[in-house]
Amino acid sequence: DIQMTQSPSSLSASVGDRVTITCRASQDISNYLGWYQQKPGKVPKLLIYAASTLQSGVPSRFSGSGSGTDFTLTISSLQPEDVATYYCQKYNSDPFTFGPGTKVDIK
C-alpha cells in the first residue's frame, strides 16, 4: 500500500506569516490528493482537491501544489482562525489513506 507522510508534524507561526505544509506519497498518485482542515473540536473540512483546486468558499490564502509524490499546502498569510490540524488524503485508489496531520498554531 501507498504510505502518506506529512511534515512538519506541528508548527507555530505568527499572524501574517507564510506557512507551508508538505505531504509525500510513497508512490506516484498523480494529482489525486485532497487537503482537509480540522479545527479543534470540529468536523474536518475540504480545502483543496486534485492537489491544487480550491474548494468553493475556501479563502484564497490557501493554495495547493504538486503532483506525483510531493505536494504542498500553503497558507499565504496565517490568520488566527487557521489554527487547526491539516490532513492530506490520497484518493487515486484504495486504500484512501490520510496523512498523519500537521498541527498549526499561532506563535
Place this chain on the structure above:
Amino acid sequence: EVQLVESGGGLVQPGGSLRLSCAASGFTFITYAMNWVRQAPGQGLEWVSHINIGSSKLYYADSVRGRFTISRDNAKNSLYLQMNNLRVEDTAVYYCARALYRSGRHYIDQWGQGTLVTVSS
C-alpha cells in the same frame, strides 16, 4: 443544505457488535459514493470504508476488513456500517462522508458530525 447525520454509536464490550447509520439529505444520495472515516481520541483521521453508488465496489482498511461491512439503501438515503468483533482499538468517532466524483476518482467533500463508538469492558 447537505446533511449527514450519524447514529448508532455507544458503549460496547470487546467482541460485541454495533451498527452505525447515516441519514443523508439535501442532495441526490443515489449519485454519490460514500465513506466511513474514524478518528480515535486525540488521534488523526483514518479512512475505514468506501461504497460506490450501486454497492458493487466495497473497499475496506486492513484494520477492519473481515469485521466491518459497509452497505447503503438508496431508497432510504441511508448509509450503514455493521461492526462485528469489536476491539478496544476501534474506539473512535465515526464520520459518514460523501464522496464527489471528478476526473475518474472520488474525493470526500462533505462530512457528518460523527458518532462516538467506545469499546470497553
